[in-house]
Amino acid sequence: MTIYELGETALVRAIIRNLDIEFEDCAVIDLADAEYLVATTDMFHRVTDFPEEMSAWQIGWMTAAGTLSDIAAMGARPFGLLVSIGLPNLPPAFVESMIEGLSDCAHECGTAIIGGDTDSHQELTITGTALGRVRKDQILRRCGAQVGDLVCVTGYLGTAGAGMRALELGRAVDDPVAVKKLFEPVPRITEGIRLAESKAVTSMMDNSDGLSLSLYQLAEVNGCGFTIHADSLPVLPGLDMGLGLELALYDGGDFELLFTVAPERLVDARNACELTVIGEVTPVAGGITLDKTREIERKGYRSL
Amino acid sequence: MTIYELGETALVRAIIRNLDIEFEDCAVIDLADAEYLVATTDMFHRVTDFPEEMSAWQIGWMTAAGTLSDIAAMGARPFGLLVSIGLPNLPPAFVESMIEGLSDCAHECGTAIIGGDTDSHQELTITGTALGRVRKDQILRRCGAQVGDLVCVTGYLGTAGAGMRALELGRAVDDPVAVKKLFEPVPRITEGIRLAESKAVTSMMDNSDGLSLSLYQLAEVNGCGFTIHADSLPVLPGLDMGLGLELALYDGGDFELLFTVAPERLVDARNACELTVIGEVTPVAGGITLDKTREIERKGYRSL
Numbered sequence: 001m002t003i004y005e006l007g008e009t010a011l012v013r014a015i016i017r018n019l020d021i022e023f024e025d026c027a028v029i030d031l032a033d034a035e036y037l038v039a040t041t042d043m044f045h046r047v048t049d050f051p052e053e054m055s056a057w058q059i060g061w062m063t064a065a066g067t068l069s070d071i072a073a074m075g076a077r078p079f080g081l082l083v084s085i086g087l088p089n090l091p092p093a094f095v096e097s098m099i100e101g102l103s104d105c106a107h108e109c110g111t112a113i114i115g116g117d118t119d120s121h122q123e124l125t126i127t128g129t130a131l132g133r134v135r136k137d138q139i140l141r142r143c144g145a146q147v148g149d150l151v152c153v154t155g156y157l158g159t160a161g162a163g164m165r166a167l168e169l170g171r172a173v174d175d176p177v178a179v180k181k182l183f184e185p186v187p188r189i190t191e192g193i194r195l196a197e198s199k200a201v202t203s204m205m206d207n208s209d210g211l212s213l214s215l216y217q218l219a220e221v222n223g224c225g226f227t228i229h230a231d232s233l234p235v236l237p238g239l240d241m242g243l244g245l246e247l248a249l250y251d252g253g254d255f256e257l258l259f260t261v262a263p264e265r266l267v268d269a270r271n272a273c274e275l276t277v278i279g280e281v282t283p284v285a286g287g288i289t290l291d292k293t294r295e296i297e298r299k300g301y302r303s304l
Numbered sequence: 305m306t307i308y309e310l311g312e313t314a315l316v317r318a319i320i321r322n323l324d325i326e327f328e329d330c331a332v333i334d335l336a337d338a339e340y341l342v343a344t345t346d347m348f349h350r351v352t353d354f355p356e357e358m359s360a361w362q363i364g365w366m367t368a369a370g371t372l373s374d375i376a377a378m379g380a381r382p383f384g385l386l387v388s389i390g391l392p393n394l395p396p397a398f399v400e401s402m403i404e405g406l407s408d409c410a411h412e413c414g415t416a417i418i419g420g421d422t423d424s425h426q427e428l429t430i431t432g433t434a435l436g437r438v439r440k441d442q443i444l445r446r447c448g449a450q451v452g453d454l455v456c457v458t459g460y461l462g463t464a465g466a467g468m469r470a471l472e473l474g475r476a477v478d479d480p481v482a483v484k485k486l487f488e489p490v491p492r493i494t495e496g497i498r499l500a501e502s503k504a505v506t507s508m509m510d511n512s513d514g515l516s517l518s519l520y521q522l523a524e525v526n527g528c529g530f531t532i533h534a535d536s537l538p539v540l541p542g543l544d545m546g547l548g549l550e551l552a553l554y555d556g557g558d559f560e561l562l563f564t565v566a567p568e569r570l571v572d573a574r575n576a577c578e579l580t581v582i583g584e585v586t587p588v589a590g591g592i593t594l595d596k597t598r599e600i601e602r603k604g605y606r607s608l
Contacts, residue, residue: 027419029384031437041433043388043423077457080333084347084431119347127388127431129345133335284574 023221024142025073025205026132036139038132040070041122046124051167051182057095058183060101061128066208068109068129069187069255073206075140075196076132078189080114081106083128085111086121100127109189138196138205140259145222149202149260151279152269154191156181156236157211158244161251165243178236185255192257200265210252210300214286218258225286228296249290250300327525328446329377329509330436340443342436344374350428355471355486360398362487363430364405370512371432372413373491373559377510379444379500380436384418385410387432390425406432413493442500442509444563449526453506455583456573458495460485460540462548463517465555466496470546484539489559496561498576504569514604515555519592522562529590532583532600553594553605561607 002151026038044050044063054062064081071078083102087095099113106112111130134140163182188206195201203222211233215226235244260281261269269275287298306495330342348354348367358366368385375382385472391399403417410416415434467486492510499505507526511518515537519530539548564585573579592600 003468027384027386029385029435031341037335037341037435039384039386039433039435040421041386041388041419041431042421043425043431045390045391045423047426048424079335080331080343082331082343082345082433084345084433086349114333115343115345117344117346119349120352121347121349121429122427123425123428125347125390125425127345127347127433128433129386129388129433131333131341131343131435181491207384238363238451284513 001265023217025070026076028074028139035133036070036136038076038134039129040067041127041129041149042067042070043125043127050253051164053058053167054183056097057101059106060098060103061184063126063128064105065185065187065255067130068105068189069208069284071130071132072188072192073140073204073257074132074134075138075192075204076134077193078109078111078132080111080131081128083116083126085116085118086123086125086282087118088120088124090124109187112145121136125210132195138199140192140196140201140285142203142205142221143217145203145218145224145234145260145281146262147224147281147283149235149262149281150266150276150277150281151226151228151258151281152261153207153234153256153258154188154273154274154275155256157207157252157254157256158236158247158249158251159212159236160185160253162236162239164251164253165247180252187255188257191273195269198263198272200268200270200272202260202262203258204257207254207256207258208252210250211258212249212296212298213252215296216298219284219288222281223284225282225284226279226288227282227286227292228290232276232278234276234278249296320371327521329374329478330380332378332443339437339445340440342378342380342438343376343433344371345431345433346371347373347429347431357364357471358487360401361405361408364407365488367430367432367512368406368409369489369491369559371434372409372493373510373512375434375436376492376496377444377508377561378436378438379442379496379505379508380438380591381497382413382415382434382436384415384435385432387417387420387430389420389422390427390429391422392424392428393424394428413491434479438528442503444496444500444505446507446509446522446525449528449564449585450521450566451528451585451587453566453568453585454581455530455532455562455585456565456579456581457511457538457560457562458492458577458579459558460538461511462551462555462559463540464489464557465551466540466543468555468557469551486557491559492561495577499561499563499573502572502576504565504576506564506566506571508561508563510566511558511560511562513554514554515562516553516600516602517556517604519563520602523588523592526585527588528584529586529588530592531586531590531596532594534594536549536580536582538582555602556604
């Protein structure tokens with residue numbers, strides 16, 4: 001048996017069990033009296049992670065965005081990005097533009113590249129590591145959802161997936177919003193911080209693996225089920241409804257926040273940021289369903 | 305012109321200049337009143353960084369050691385290791401053993417793996433990111449060497465290089481010390497912390513690029529020269545002297561500390577850890593010489 005048969009998730013689970021690491025978007029470190037340090041690392045490869053049409057600047061931006069999104073998911077404020085790059089023989093202008101994209105996204109999130117490493121490599125490979133800090137009484141974890149809480153998301157769902165389809169159909173020009181969202185996602189740092197400050201949120205993660213897989217992960221940690229309302233799913237305007245639903249449920253690559261809120265605190269969450277209520281937390285026996293009529297399949301974007 | 309012609313160093317310099325990052329072994333972050341946070345990231349690839357003969361456990365160990373050595377070089381205490389792994393289709397036992405090696409080295413250094421990411425990739429690629437903390441009044445930087453300071457190192461020099469030669473000659477069994485040192489280097493965390501506490505050290509870095517390149521880097525930052533004494537270089541016992549000198553000067557892969565000490569504080573440094581005095585800091589006009597008779601060439605191990 002090889003790891004591809006075993007599956008990345010099973011392997012990761014086995015490793016995490018052995019190492020006694022929690023399932024969170026970031027590692028959480030207790031360093032100071034009032035704050036946690038959070039840290040996350042993500043590896044990206046040219047072929048598997050970046051559509052061919054992406055510019056060097058967009059490759060850099062996307063790497064930083066994917067890494068910083070995990071900081072947003074904890075309600076934390078980023079304070080540094082480290083970047084390791086395995087470089088094939090590329091023109092210096094490409095590398096400079098890529099670094100600029102990394103740096104621009106870090107600045108957009110209120111931080112900067114603070115260190116890094118370069119190495120030669122056959123395929124362009126970039127590992128981003130982001131550091132953040134968050135008040136101990138405000139940190140948002142995956143665990144904490146209660147039956148009856150409302151399930152909420154920021155932004156649109158399935159937008160990156162729509163961008164991918166548009167690209168595949170050669171319709172990049174027709175769908176500039178989705179393609180831009182796919183290539184230049186903005187991590188929800190501000191929204192994460194404001195939601196953390198609101199103290200209205202009971203659990204949170206990012207939805208980069210797609211809504212379905214993210215819900216299954218939240219359900220496992222919280223020992224709960226979910227009912228999602230198909231009509232409530234925020235789908236990019238102009239998208240065919242059937243396709244829109246499919247993309248919203250099963251396609252990854254968005255960097256939105258998925259979180260739960262006690263119903264009586266919804267107004268506080270709404271004051272913190274724009275959000276859409278898409279369902280409720282149910283007892284585990286209820287499963288993870290769409291309108292209580294059909295089960296949402298456990299599938300989505302996987303890098304392995 | 306491509307980056308291979310430009311050279312990694314020139315590229316890295318250009319990037320660092322643009323980003324306003326200091327040349328240090330770690331990024332230094334001012335987070336708390338009394339302490340700095342230090343962070344470093346290093347990318348390793350199967351073909352370029354790990355001899356074929358290495359076991360999975362040793363690949364893991366070596367990755368952690370290379371990353372944690374940068375924490376040691378700042379006089380800091382590590383408090384976490386994050387690991388991103390790009391995995392080809394390997395047996396689960398290989399991956400588990402590699403993670404064990406990473407974890408064992410982290411424990412040896414008083415820390416643990418606290419987070420990570422896995423991804424599929426053609427060539428095994430591992431990025432380690434290590435976090436550390438150090439008292440502000442004890443941090444050891446590359447800058448600070450004064451003319452007249454003594455140049456010191458921990459351990460032997462050129463040992464990893466000797467291990468590499470032994471392997472190439474198929475004499476792994478003849479030279480178990482060097483080969484073990486090459487495959488299972490122990491980062492000088494304890495020595496780094498004790499040297500920092502001694503306050504006897506004026507500048508420090510690790511020598512992983514080899515003594516020559518490390519001296520040139522120190523010289524540039526400090527605006528100084530160096531005289532190194534050939535007879536003082538600590539070479540693994542039993543090595544041919546000519547080859548030993550060559551390896552000590554120009555071969556990388558050791559994870560020893562290279563540092564400068566004010567002569568009147570040498571006793572404090574010696575109380576902190578075992579060390580060898582190998583030369584003195586001289587005015588820049590003196591260049592970087594061996595016994596003031598010949599220039600040490602600016603060459604050594606390069607990954608690009």
